Amino acid sequence: DQQVKQNSPSLSVQEGRISILNCDYTNSMFDYFLWYKKYPAEGPTFLISISSIKDKNEDGRFTVFLNKSAKHLSLHIVPSQPGDSAVYFCAASAITSGTYKYIFGTGTRLKVLA
Amino acid sequence: ETGVTQSPTHLIKTRGQQVTLRCSSQSGHNTVSWYQQALGQGPQFIFQYYREEENGRGNFPPRFSGLQFPNYSSELNVNALELDDSALYLCASSFPNQPQHFGDGTRLSIL
Numbered sequence: 001d002q003q004v005k006q007n008s009p010s011l012s013v014q015e016g017r018i019s020i021l022n023c024d025y026t027n028s029m030f031d032y033f034l035w036y037k038k039y040p041a042e043g044p045t046f047l048i049s050i051s052s053i054k055d056k057n058e059d060g061r062f063t064v065f066l067n068k069s070a071k072h073l074s075l076h077i078v079p080s081q082p083g084d085s086a087v088y089f090c091a092a093s094a095i096t097s098g099t100y101k102y103i104f105g106t107g108t109r110l111k112v113l114a
Numbered sequence: 115e116t117g118v119t120q121s122p123t124h125l126i127k128t129r130g131q132q133v134t135l136r137c138s139s140q141s142g143h144n145t146v147s148w149y150q151q152a153l154g155q156g157p158q159f160i161f162q163y164y165r166e167e168e169n170g171r172g173n174f175p176p177r178f179s180g181l182q183f184p185n186y187s188s189e190l191n192v193n194a195l196e197l198d199d200s201a202l203y204l205c206a207s208s209f210p211n212q213p214q215h216f217g218d219g220t221r222l223s224i225l
Contacts, residue, residue, distance in 0.1 A: 034213055042218050043118070043206075043218045044204070045216070046213045046214070089157070098169075098170075099169055100145060100162060100169075100170070100211065100214070101147065101159040101162055101170050101172065102147075102149075102214065103159070104157045104158070106154070106155055106156050
């Protein structure tokens with residue numbers, strides 16, 4: 001049972017345009033969500049997170065939106081740069097459960113074209 | 115500030131053998147989590163240690179075990195290796211309720 005789903009395996013975007021990566025989840029107990037970026041041969045790098053008490057969090061070019069009723073979150077990257085080309089994972093956690101395990105999606109490969 | 119470091123970077127074992135993977139957490143982080151990432155998949159949670167105690171476990175059999183030491187470094191041990199154990203093993207450290215920071219992983223191949 002895939003509790004966190006990233007239905008788009010890949011996405012190509014022109015440099016300077018907006019990249020929108022999507023993620024859906026099924027477990028209503030999730031209360032903390034994160035996005036990670038992963039380059040080949042490196043571990044995932046934390047990008048941005050959002051608590052379930054918010055619906056938006058912004059950090060520079062990265063904004064995460066959370067729609068709790070739809071159980072959907074998205075990551076917006078504006079403007080997209082070639083260095084953003086990587087695999088992006090969304091992750092969810094139920095922090096109130098007392099453990100801090102993350103459930104990851106399968107990732108979306110973003111390619112930013114120069 | 116030193117990040118999360120894992121050793122070794124690559125390892126080749128045969129079925130039935132045992133393996134120990136090591137992780138040094140980022141300075142001060144008292145929580146360490148281990149994940150298994152198979153090819154084309156997202157990381158899957160194995161278990162987590164907080165102040166030397168196991169604090170949550172994913173859907174992995176008991177032959178996957180771990181330790182956390184007083185300096186918060188950690189080991190992942192896998193006994194009776196199977197072909198399906200071939201994967202990237204990731205360690206992540208954090209403070210509780212803070213984003214986890216990952217090492218670059220150990221690539222384990224089982225022949």
